Amino acid sequence: MENGPVNVAEFERLAAEKLERGPWDYFAGGAGDEVTLRENVSAWGRWRLRPRVLNDVREVSTAAEVLGGPVAMPVLVAPVAYQRMAHPDGEAAMAAGAAAAGTAMCLSTLSTTRPADVAAAAPQGRHWFQLYAFRDEGVTRALMEEAIEAGFEAVLVTADAPPGGNRERDRRNRFTLPRELGTPSLTAAVGGGRALSIEDTFALMDHALTWADVEDLASACSVPVLVKGVLTAEDAELALDHGAAGVVVSNHGGRQLDRSVATAEALPEIADALAGRATLLVDGGIRRGVDVATALALGADAVLVGRPALWGLAAAGGEGVAAVLELLREELGLTLALCGCTAPSQLSRSHLRRAPAASVYSV
């Protein structure tokens, strides 16, 4: 985007201008007092870099490999529900933007576009599917199979919901989905004709999900299964014990359990527990290339961004998504070079130290 925003915060302001109050609060808000929502962002700022100098950094690449495939940057698009409420082209534009930036997109179960249409909008792109488990196992399987048939390469089972978090902005606004908006794959799997409200949808989900169910899903699934929403070393170990190919360190962008640990704080113990045995992803509060570099140095293979990509989508459709991702890629490339690294894999804990308490900033 020529003369467009120069950072994610400026995209956020553009999105705020474009969206009505209800959708804006649904997308931007978190649970309870929004402590975790804020801390996700500020916790990355509790680390400082220990750059190494006088390494030849003429040729810096941000390219990486995630789940056996290449990406132009270790920054992927997180699953976000109801994207046609942000932009009329919704998930199709999100996928096109991610593919244009050379990275993968994870589609939400609560997508307003069917997986095959998302794949058709970005045939060169890499697509993953986020799965919510439903009480009716047939619904869960139908959703998963539809995505795999459309060429989706991995399934991320979300473990930190249901129940849905206490989103007070939505309650205050009496927020409901626009009438014309539906989740066509879910509606088809449920076998009903009418669009489902957010409350109806959460009520249909399986509140009794356990590690044994993850194991069943992983063994029934022809593509790798990752568990999204892990915040402790104990659960990361259990995920691997039950057949997961990896975990996503996530607190759902602060939308579920308020005062759950910020992901930048949870990541080190999980990286230590996994010790490179499985794919390790993290999301929550990533707004700068330096946040990405910090996550990689702490041991993540890649990060996901939820709201930043959403702000790009709301501001300028697929082009906006690509522009946000490209900004993060450029910032990461510059951070790598200034740290004396020529590739993301060269970052390690030796590049980090804790910020002095008095200098912790809050964005």
Ligand SMILES: Cc1cc2nc3c(=O)[nH]c(=O)nc-3n(C[C@H](O)[C@H](O)[C@H](O)COP(=O)(O)O)c2cc1C
């Ligand atoms: C509006 C919104 C909707 C979301 N919908 C889903 C979803 O359907 N499934 C899911 O697993 N995570 C969902 N998430 C969580 C994201 O996948 C991701 O964990 C979170 O957005 C990361 O934090 P960030 O927004 O600070 O990058 C949603 C997040 C937002 C902001």
